[in-house]
Amino acid sequence: MSEEKTEKTGAVGVVGLGLIGGSAAKAYKRAGWRTYGADRDRAVLGFAELSGAIDGELDEGTLSSCGLVLIALYPSDAVKYLRENSKKLAGKLVIDFCGTKKDVCLAGFEEAEKSGFTFVGGHPMAGTHNSGFKYSDADMFRGAPFVIVPPVFDDPALLDRAKKALSPLGMKRFSVTTAEEHDKLIAFTSQMAHVISSAYIKSPTAAAHKGFSAGSYRDMTRVAWLNPAMWAQLFIENKDNLLPEIESFLVELGKYKDALEKEDKEALETLLEEGRKRKEEVDG
Numbered sequence: 476m477s478e479e480k481t482e483k484t485g486a487v488g489v490v491g492l493g494l495i496g497g498s499a500a501k502a503y504k505r506a507g508w509r510t511y512g513a514d515r516d517r518a519v520l521g522f523a524e525l526s527g528a529i530d531g532e533l534d535e536g537t538l539s540s541c542g543l544v545l546i547a548l549y550p551s552d553a554v555k556y557l558r559e560n561s562k563k564l565a566g567k568l569v570i571d572f573c574g575t576k577k578d579v580c581l582a583g584f585e586e587a588e589k590s591g592f593t594f595v596g597g598h599p600m601a602g603t604h605n606s607g608f609k610y611s612d613a614d615m616f617r618g619a620p621f622v623i624v625p626p627v628f629d630d631p632a633l634l635d636r637a638k639k640a641l642s643p644l645g646m647k648r649f650s651v652t653t654a655e656e657h658d659k660l661i662a663f664t665s666q667m668a669h670v671i672s673s674a675y676i677k678s679p680t681a682a683a684h685k686g687f688s689a690g691s692y693r694d695m696t697r698v699a700w701l702n703p704a705m706w707a708q709l710f711i712e713n714k715d716n717l718l719p720e721i722e723s724f725l726v727e728l729g730k731y732k733d734a735l736e737k738e739d740k741e742a743l744e745t746l747l748e749e750g751r752k753r754k755e756e757v758d759g
Contacts, residue, residue: 485509488533488541490556492523494602495572496547497611499644501528505613506643511537519608528611538563543640546571549705550712554582557594561586568640570597574661574705575712576624576654584626595637596624596654598661599644604700617645624654662716669706670721672699 486509489500496512500523504510511533514520523529531537538544544564546553550573557569557579569592573579576596583594601619603610621641625633628651638649652660676699684692710717734742 486511486537486541486543488513488538488544489529489547490533490544491547491552492519492528492608492611493547494606494608494610495599495615496545497523497528497608498613498615499545499547499572501611501613502616502645503643504528504530508643509540511541514608523608528608535563542567544569546573548573549708550575550579551708553579557582557586561590561592564592565590567592568636569594570637570641572597572599574598574665574709576657578712580624580654587626593633593636594626595633596657597637597641598622598624598657599646604697606702606705614645618647620648620650621646622657623649623651624657625651658713659716662713662720666706666710666713666717667720667724669698669701670710670717671724672696673701675699 485507487500487503489496489503489510489512492500492512492514496514500510500512504527510529511531512520512523512529513533514523520532524531533541538560544567546556546569548556548571553571553573557564564586569583569587571579571583571594573596576598580594580596583596586592587594599616599619599621601616603615621644623634623637625637627633634649634651672695676696730746731743733739734746
């Protein structure tokens with residue numbers, strides 16, 4: 476079965492045409508789907524249509540023709556969209572691409588049950604340090620993992636439907652979990668990396684790094700180049716999981732500081748060996 480026949484209408488609506496939504500729109504358009512987009516910035520919407528990323532605006536008329544709707548907004552905006560458009564989504568498969576899942580999935584599952592659409596939480600584990608439609612790429616998700624948060628865990632047909640609907644993105648592997656577990660893990664794998672990178676680059680020494688830096692510096696600072704508005708909201712949305720990670724990090728960092736102050740070489744070696752072993756255990 477061809478990709479464009481996965482959903483009955485062969486049309487997809489993408490809500491939010493930033494880096495993630497814009498990349499999704501381009502991927503579906505390339506796969507032959509009729510693709511409609513919505514964005515609060517009319518200039519972005521116009522450019523997306525002019526560049527061929529979408530066939531037109533996602534409005535009340537075109538939404539009715541879409542069997543699949545992808546929501547690529549900040550979590551609070553995604554919740555607002557679901558609440559305000561619930562009845563218009565009847566009969567459709569709706570998947571969000573938000574970076575936290577608890578609030579969005581709660582709203583999505585509630586509205587889906589009330590209005591008769593199917594909601595599946597989603598999070599493509601892909602992106603760049605850039606933001607905005609101009610950096611979007613049809614290959615953004617190719618080979619990347621995708622996390623699915625379904626309303627129930629005993630419906631293989633629903634999972635298969637979601638995977639087929641997402642096939643134009645070219646994802647390599649799908650993981651299925653709860654919203655709570657997703658947010659707990661993402662606090663460590665993604666959000667902590669952004670917090671640490673942002674704090675690390677604020678060292679007074681950073682301004683003089685040129686000529687003295689290589690891979691370690693690049694790896695540590697890459698994600699400090701971020702979208703402050705988006706990440707601030709994601710951090711606050713997930714503070715119950717992020718704060719313990721920060722506390723744990725500060726405790727560990729304090730051990731290194733203490734060993735240095737005491738010039739305790741044995742303690743430092745032990746700490747470094749523990750970190751090396753932990754990396755080996757976690758990543759193989």
